[in-house]
Every structure is written in structure tokens, then in C-alpha cells.
Amino acid sequence: MKVLYSYNMSTPQNRHTILITGSSSGIGRASAQLFAQKGWNVVATMRSPDKETELNRLEHVLCTRLDVTDASSIAAAIHDGITAFGRIDAVLNNAGYGLTGPFEATTREEIRRQFDTNVFGTLDVIRAILPHFRQNGGGTILNVTSMGGRIALPLYSVYHGTKWAVEGFSESLQHELRPFNIHVKMIEPGAIATAFYDRSMTVAKQSGLTAYDTMVNTTLKRMNASGRSGSAPADVARVIYGAAMDKSWKQRYPAAGNARAILWTRKLLPDILFSALLRLNLMRPRQ
Ligand SMILES: NC(=O)c1ccc[n+]([C@@H]2O[C@H](COP(=O)([O-])OP(=O)(O)OC[C@H]3O[C@@H](n4cnc5c(N)ncnc54)[C@H](OP(=O)(O)O)[C@@H]3O)[C@@H](O)[C@H]2O)c1
Numbered sequence: 289m290k291v292l293y294s295y296n297m298s299t300p301q302n303r304h305t306i307l308i309t310g311s312s313s314g315i316g317r318a319s320a321q322l323f324a325q326k327g328w329n330v331v332a333t334m335r336s337p338d339k340e341t342e343l344n345r346l347e348h349v350l351c352t353r354l355d356v357t358d359a360s361s362i363a364a365a366i367h368d369g370i371t372a373f374g375r376i377d378a379v380l381n382n383a384g385y386g387l388t389g390p391f392e393a394t395t396r397e398e399i400r401r402q403f404d405t406n407v408f409g410t411l412d413v414i415r416a417i418l419p420h421f422r423q424n425g426g427g428t429i430l431n432v433t434s435m436g437g438r439i440a441l442p443l444y445s446v447y448h449g450t451k452w453a454v455e456g457f458s459e460s461l462q463h464e465l466r467p468f469n470i471h472v473k474m475i476e477p478g479a480i481a482t483a484f485y486d487r488s489m490t491v492a493k494q495s496g497l498t499a500y501d502t503m504v505n506t507t508l509k510r511m512n513a514s515g516r517s518g519s520a521p522a523d524v525a526r527v528i529y530g531a532a533m534d535k536s537w538k539q540r541y542p543a544a545g546n547a548r549a550i551l552w553t554r555k556l557l558p559d560i561l562f563s564a565l566l567r568l569n570l571m572r573p574r575q
Contacts, residue, residue, distance in 0.1 A: 303327055303328055303329045303348065303373070304328045304329070304377045304378065305328060305329040305330070305331065305369060305373040305374075305375060305376050305377050305378070306319075306323050306328055306329070306330055306331070306376070306377065306378040306379070306380060306532065307331040307333060307365065307366065307369050307376050307378070307379045307380070307417070308320050308323075308330065308331065308332055308333060308379075308380040308382060309333050309354055309356055309379075309380065309381055309382050309383035309409070309413060310333075310334065310356075310382045310383030310384065311330075311332035311333055311334045311343060311351070311382075312334040312335065312336065312339070312340065313482065313483050313488075314480070314482030314483055314484060314488075314521045315382055315432060315477065315480060315482060315521045315524045315525065315528075316332075316334075316380070316382040316383065317332075317343070317521070318520075318521035318522045318524065318525040319380055319382065319524075319525040319528050319529070320332040320343055320346075320349065321343070321346070321522075321525070322522065322525040322526065322528075322529055323529065323532075324343075324346045324347070324348055324349050326529060327348075328348070329348045329349075329350070329372070329373040330343075330346075330348065330349045330350070331350050331352065331365065331368065331369035331372070331373070331376065332349050332350065332351045332352075333351075333352055333353065333354030333365045334351065334353065334354065335353065335354075335355045336353075337351045337352055337353050348373075350368065350369065350372045350373070352364075352365050352368045352369070353365065354383075354413075356383045356405055356408075356409025356410070356412065356413060357404050357405060357408075357409055359412055359416075362412055362413055362416045363416055366416055366417060366420065370420065375420070375424055376417065376420060376421075376427070377424070377427055377428065378427065378428040378429075378430060378532050379413060379414070379417050379427070379428070379429055379430065380430045380432065380528060380532075381409075381410040381413055381414070381429070381430065381431045381432060381454075382432040383405065383409060384405055384406045384409075384432065384450075385402075385405060385406070385484065385488040385489065385490065386444065386447045386484055386485075386488065386489045386490070387399070387401075387402040387446045387447055387489075387490045387492065388443050388444050388447060388489060388490070388491050388492070388508060388512075389443055389490075389491045389492035389493060389500075389504060389508065390443060390492060390497070390499075390500040390503070390504065391445045391446065391492075392494070392497065392500070393492040393493055393494035393497050393500070394446060394492040395492070398446075398490060398492060399446050402446050402447065402450055402490075403446075403449075403450055403453075406447070406450035406451065406454065407450045407453050407454060407457075410431060410454055411457070414429055414461070417429070418465075418470070421468070421470050422468050422470070425468075425469060426468065426469030426470055426471075427469075427470050427471070428470070428471045428473065428531075428532055429458075429461075429465075429470065429471065429472045429473065430473050430474075430475055430528055430531055430532060431454055431458050431472070431473070431474050431475065432475045432477065432524075432528075433451045433454050433455050433458070433474045433475065433476055434451045434476055434477055435476045435477065435478050435542060435545075435547040435550055435551055436448050436451050437451035437452055437454065437455040437474065437476060438452075438455065438476065438551055438554060439550060439551070439554050439562075439566075440452075441511060441566065441570065442503070442507055442508075442511075442566075442567075442570060442571060443500075443503065443504065443507060443508045443511075454474075455474055458472045458473075458474050458539065459472075459539065462537070462539060466537065471535075471537065472539065473531045473532075473534075473538070473539055473540075473541060474539055474540050474541065475524065475527060475528050475531060475541050475543050476540060476541060476542045476543060476547055476551065477519075477524045477527075477542075477543045477544055477545055477547060478518065478519065478542070478543070478544055478545025478546045478547035478550060479514060479515040479517075479518030479519070479545040479546070480515075480518045480519050480520070480521055480523070480524055480544060480545050481515070481516055481517060481518045481519065481520065481521070482521050484515065485512045485515040485516045486516075489512070491504075491508070503571070506571075506573060507570050507571050510570065511570060518544075518545045519544035519545040520544075523543065523544035523545075524543045524544050527541050527542075527543035527544065528541075528543070553565075
């Protein structure tokens with residue numbers, strides 16, 4: 289028998305329901321907590337729900353397995369959510385991680401895994417929920433991209449490739465889903481203090497390739513240290529909640545960690561000046 293890891297419901301049918309990917313930590317976890325607090329049913333999905341000890345104690349929260357690289361787990365989690373709560377009104381595509389380091393040191397397998405998770409995982413969840421949303425007469429898709437879906441930092445090239453891909457995809461998708469009252473929104477966090485900068489990060493290395501060592505030891509270390517002292521994931525969760533409640537067709541929501549200021553600067557400056565400013569701040573050796 290399939291195990292639904294736990295849910296506790298009184299009158300689930302008259303509440304909105306959100307399905308969240310990557311609820312085990314960081315932004316996904318903070319969002320699951322906030323939506324539950326705000327009176328939503330939450331399908332808090334994660335790769336290892338058997339390890340969860342807190343979310344599964346909350347009322348109206350169903351913890352169930354979903355690995356975005358496993359299509360059958362996506363279908364099963366959506367099915368579990370609809371069975372438990374009657375319908376799903378919003379999906380938060382949050383699961384993801386960062387592949388960093390010099391591109392030259394990156395293997396094809398690492399690149400493939402990065403795109404499988406951050407891009408194909410998101411697309412597979414959306415494809416799986418669309419029939420349900422159309423049947424319901426609408427729904428909201430919230431894609432956690434990044435301010436790095438509109439700017440590009442050094443030594444994050446493949447990660448940026450995934451986030452820029454989801455941004456372009458989301459902007460196009462909105463055109464075709466608007467007639468079905470389905471909203472596609474992008475949440476663009478700045479630097480947020482989560483496991484993203486530690487256990488979730490893969491740093492590409494190739495033995496014998498030392499040409500980038502100084503850059504990795506200064507720029508990447510500096511950027512990741514500033515990420516670790518970034519904003520709290522709860523700040524992003526509040527922006528996500530606002531976006532879920534926003535019935536306008538606005539698509540982009542910069543979220544915390546200076547994202548708004550940095551994206552404005554990006555808009556105002558010519559490409560060449562913005563890039564020079566980034567290099568000056570991130571790549572210049574410090575005394
Ligand atoms: N932190 C930042 O500064 C920042 C900035 C901009 C955008 N973002 C984006 O925010 C999102 C959440 O990251 P975070 O900062 O909250 O980091 P996090 O705490 O490391 O959370 C990442 C989540 O994604 C899950 N995940 C990874 N691969 C998965 C897969 N194949 N299937 C299902 N879940 C998977 C992880 O699950 P496990 O526990 O199983 O590993 C974890 O729950 C990511 O898309 C990230 O790119 C983060």
C-alpha cells in the first residue's frame with residue numbers, strides 16, 4: 289500500500305491548495321510553513337519524506353515524495369495531493385541546486401544533471417499539472433528562478449543557463465496559458481542564506497586543471513560567503529505568497545537579497561557597463 293507520509297485535515301475542501309517541490313529545506317520549506325500558516329492546504333513534496341519530522345506535524349500539510357528527475361513520482365505526488373485535498377490551485381517549482389566552478393572543469397554528466405533538475409524537472413511538473421488546471425478553469429504556476437535568471441555572475445555559467453532557460457520558457461508559456469486563466473509567475477531571489485551555498489552546491493573540479501584556482505579561491509569563495517550571509521528564506525516565502533495571491537498578469541517578482549536593486553541596475557545600465565561593474569566588485573583581487 290502506498291504510504292502518504294502524514295496529513296492532518298479538518299475541512300480541506302474549501303481551502304486553496306499548493307504543491308511545492310523541494311520542501312525539505314530553504315525556500316521550499318519556508319514556503320510550506322507560510323502557506324500552511326495562511327490557511328492553505330500544502331502538498332509539501334521532497335525526495336525523502338521519511339526523514340521529515342516537522343512539516344508532517346502541521347495541520348493541512350501532506351508530505352509526500354517527489355523527485356523532479358523521476359516522472360512517475362511527479363504523477364504520484366499530484367495524484368496524492370488531489371486525493372487528499374480535492375484539487376490543486378497552485379504549484380511552486382522550487383527544487384533546484386547550483387553547479388558552479390570553471391566551465392572547462394565541468395563534465396557533461398554534471399551539466400546534464402543540472403539541467404535535468406533545474407529545467408526538465410520544472411517543465412515535467414508543469415506538463416503534469418496542466419490538464420488539472422485546465423479542468424479547474426485556472427491555476428497558478430510559480431517558478432523559482434533567480435535574479436540570476438536575468439544577470440550572470442562569474443563561475444556560475446551552467447546554473448545561469450538553467451535559470452535563463454526557465455525565465456524564457458515561462459515568459460513564452462504565459463502567452464499560451466492566459467486563455468485558460470493559468471498564471472505563470474517567476475520568483476527571482478537574490479542571495480538567500482540556505483543550504484544552496486553548502487550541501488546543495490556542486491563545485492566542478494578537474495584534476496590537473498589549476499589555471500582557474502586563483503579565481504575560484506577568491507571570486508567563488510567571496511560570492512558564496514556573501515550568499516551564506518544573505519536574506520532569510522522566509523523573506524522569499526512572503527514574496528511567493530504575495531505572488532500566489534496576485535491575480536494580475538504580472539510575471540516577475542524579485543525577492544529579497546538585493547534582487548530588486550540589482551535587477552534595476554541591470555535594466556538601467558548598458559550591458560558593457562553592468563558587466564564591468566560586476567567584475568570590479570567580484571573579480572578584482574583585494575588587498
Ligand atoms: N539560496 C539562494 O541564494 C538562491 C538564489 C536564487 C535562487 N535560488 C533557487 O531557490 C531554489 C531553492 O533553493 P534553496 O536556496 O532553498 O536551497 P536548498 O535549501 O538547498 O533547497 C533546495 C531544495 O531542492 C531540493 N532538490 C534538489 N534536487 C531535487 C530533485 N531532484 N527533486 C526534488 N527536490 C530536489 C532539495 O532537496 P534535498 O533535501 O533532497 O536535497 C532541497 O529541498 C532553487 O531552485 C535555487 O536555485 C536560491
